Amino acid sequence: MKKFLLGCAYLLLVTWATFTATTVAAEQSQRLGPWEVHYNAFNSTALRPEMARQYNLERGETIATLNIAVLAAEKPGKPAQRVTVAGYAMNPLSMQQKLEFNEVIEGDAVYYLAQTSFTNLETLRFFITIKQGNEVQELRFSKEFWRN
Template sequence: MKNLMLLGFIVLTFATAGFAPSSYAEQSKRLGSWEVHYNAFNSTLLRAEMASQYGLSRSETLATLNISVLDATLPNKPAQRVEVSGYVMNPLSQQTRLDFKEVVEGDAVYYLTQTRFTNLETLRFFITIKQGNESHELRFHKEFWAN
């Protein structure tokens, strides 16, 4: 049940935007002892009150990135408080640093950031996740459209 709470922000985002939870494009990747869940989407999918609650902006050319980290070695996969940093690279190899904000809601912990894009642009994300001596890099790409 705790795992469902951890993804609450993602599900709540899309449920309040009029999408069924099964239609969101959340992904996960195993990195060492962690199960990292990540989702990048156009910020216009956020309802205005939700964006305000989390200190996020809404724009047709603004992407929102949500990351949560679970300890995959434990039975209930508890949420982990980690250090998250990184950058995004556009097709011209221009880099923009990402500033993550930690959000804690009960047992759920997730990290949010936003970045600009142009219509039909594929962004490459390079995210470093650290906790103590453990450090891993999450890499993925996503194409964005202006709504």
């Protein structure tokens, strides 16, 4: 659990440190069935170049990065859950962009990263399906993005 939290904290710290002067970046979470799903979406320019290379992510003024981690809600301290994550982002014109998630495992930490493009001052709606065995849940959230 500590490694998971350190991995998430590192990614969130990078995001927070980049935007401290102008905006607040915050991780969010939702309880979905047996899971506590933590998620964050931010402009990829918040990533340091070496971090982007490490996780094979692109950096760009109009590229958003998503980070999703799934924990067992009823079992605090249990390692992150390995799940299947799929979904899409929808812009205000209802155009969809499929999200390709990559699983990252670092010790007990498991999280899923994806990227999508946006236009300046665009609010994207995210529809994420999370599956494990017969359990299926959908995470939905919106986020406004702007060019840096």
